[in-house]
Amino acid sequence: MTVLPDIKNFINGRWQPAAGQFQPRNPATQEPIANVADSSEADIDAAVQAAREAFGSWKRLNPTVRAGYLHRIGDAVAAREQELARAITLEMGKTIGESTGEVQKLATAFHYYAEEAxxxxxxxxxxxxxGFTSMVVHEPIGVVGAITPWNYPLELIGWKLCASLAAGCTIVVKPSEYSPVSAAALFECIDSADLPAGVANLVLGSRGPGPMLVAHPGIDKLAFTGSTATGTAIAKNIPTAKPLSMELGGSCPMIVTDKADVPMAVKGAARRGFRNAGQICIAINRIYVHQDVYADFVDGLTAAVAAMKTGNGMDPATDVGPMTTPDGVDKVEAHVKDAVGNGAVVTTGGGRVASLAPGNFYEPTVISDCTPAMLIMHEETFGPVVGIMPYADLDEAIDLANGTEAGLAAYVYTQDLAQSFDLGRRLDFGNVAVNNVDAGIMNAPYGGRKGSGYGYEHGKEGLHGYLQLKHVRIQHGA
Structure with missing residues (x-):
């Protein structure tokens, strides 16, 4: 019998078990991968108290000293790159190449925010x-509660942890129940850097610990990344007024104009629509293509997606790994069924991968001839499926792109300079990428509008989200 590793909480600089345990499963095989601490209210209290006690000294620490700790953690992450990458793929399924890239970007985030500190x-x-001088100074907010999802299990912890620690805050992190192993491995890196006890704490668990952390009176700010529905529920259940930052769902559109380089647009759609099995808040969900280039685009994307290999993410030859949750597969299936039932055409894919059962595999799927009423064209699918519809008038395409509650990222392909600037101005999204599909970079602000949340990560704006202003007015004589 395989002996599963025990994954513990990290509280006040020590690895500590919880009274209960749960077992996450490998989404490619459905085999259990670890026995993980299932935190109680007492564990949450202990972590928040540790962060509160550490805050008094950490906030006063010289920023260059805080920067040194962040650099050391970044170096530790880089040194354990392959171990961290394998943990990501094991627990949530993305390809090992994508997991490796995620770890590399995590290390970059630590070094970037070390300098921003x-x-x-x-x-x-x-x-x-x-006779008066007024100074405006920035001070850390206090103890941060961070609740993070499974789709980028280390980066989305890192953005919050790096920025908050650089700002002088302390933090309690509660990762998704689907991705506790990589989170614990990251905190091993933190432990190895000798970060002062209580500055960064990890509490694991299935369903209960997240709401406990949200409701805890000792939290001064809450940072959340996840679905719009969960973010809305969290906002309604905050017991007292406190700062929130939320990066929520996407349902991101792409507009391909009659002036586009169609092969370039196809390449971009294939990358951003199917990377991480489409389980990205900034994944391309719905595509609006000018009628003059529609057929070429559909044919090109169909061919590119049909060539993708689906399989276990540990296989370097795999292009699309399993989806992380069975519920996610069910949602994809429902969106495809709705589109087909209302007249759309599946040009490739369109079903579960029976040969890879019982894993959570769904074929990379392209659906053409969609209409705005179809679920795939106005709800976030969060899976390896894109819907495509033609348009005749660019104003119509812009209205359709803007016509949902999503406001995280939008994509445009056009070789016309006037169209580039016009679309960049008129698309109501926090991030607009023109002729590329990388909507976020580390040194520029990243955040959503409308139902996609508020607050920013990345850039100096990400760090300033963990600071508060103070006006000091001194009378020193006329």
Whole structure:
């Protein structure tokens, strides 16, 4: 019999078990992969108390010293790249190449925010009366509660953890129940860097610990990434007024104009529509293509997606791994059924992969001849499926792209400079990528609008989300 590893909480600088345990499963095989601590209210209390006690000294620590800790953690992450990548693929399924890239970007985030820690500047404000000086200074908010999802299990912890620690906050992280193993491996890196006890804490669990952390009175700010529905529920259940930052669902559109380089657009749609099996908040979900280039685009994307290999993410030859949850597969299946039942055409894919059962596999799927009323064209599918519809008038395409509650990212392909700037201005999204599908970079703000959340990660704006302003007005004589 295989002996499963025991994954514990990390509280106040020590690895600690919880009273209960649960077993996450490999989505490619459905085999259990670990015995994981299932935290109780007492565990949450202990973690928040540890963060509260550590905050008093951490906030006063010279920023260059905080930067040194972040650099050391970044180095530790880089040194354990393959171990961390394998943990990601084992528990949530993405290809080992994508997991490796995620770990590399995580290490970059630690080094980036180490440098930003030393660049938090205030300002002097002129007074209308002589003999006074007004200073505006930035101070850390306090203890941060971070609730993170499974689709980018390390990066989405890292963005919050790096920025909050750089700002002088302390943190309690509760990762998804589907991705506790990689989170624990990251905290081993943190432990190896000798970060002061209580500055960063990890509490694991299935369903209960998240709501407990949200409701805890000792949390000064909550940072969440996940679905719009869960984010809305969290916002309604915050017991007291406190800062929130939320990155929620996408349902991201792509517009291909009559001036587009069609092969380039096909390549972009194949990458951003099917990377991580489509389980990305900024994944391309719905595509609007000008009628003059529609047939070429559909044929090109169909061929590109049909060539993708579906399989276990540990196989380097795999292009699309399993979906992480059975519920996710069910949702994809429902969206495809709805589209086909309302007249759309599946040009490739369209079903579960029976040969890979009982894994959570769904074929990479392209659906053409869609209409706005179809679920795939106005709800986030969050799976390896894209819907395509033709348009005749660019204003119509813009209205359709803007016509949902999503406002995270949008994509445009056009070789016309006027169209590039016009679409960049008129698309109501926090991120617009033109002739590329990388909507976020580390040193620029990343965040959504409307139902896709509020607040920012990445860039100096990501760090400033963990700071609060103070006005100090000093009278020193006329």
């Amino acid at each position: 030393t660049r938090v500047n205030g300002e002097i404000i002129p007074n209308d009366t002589d």
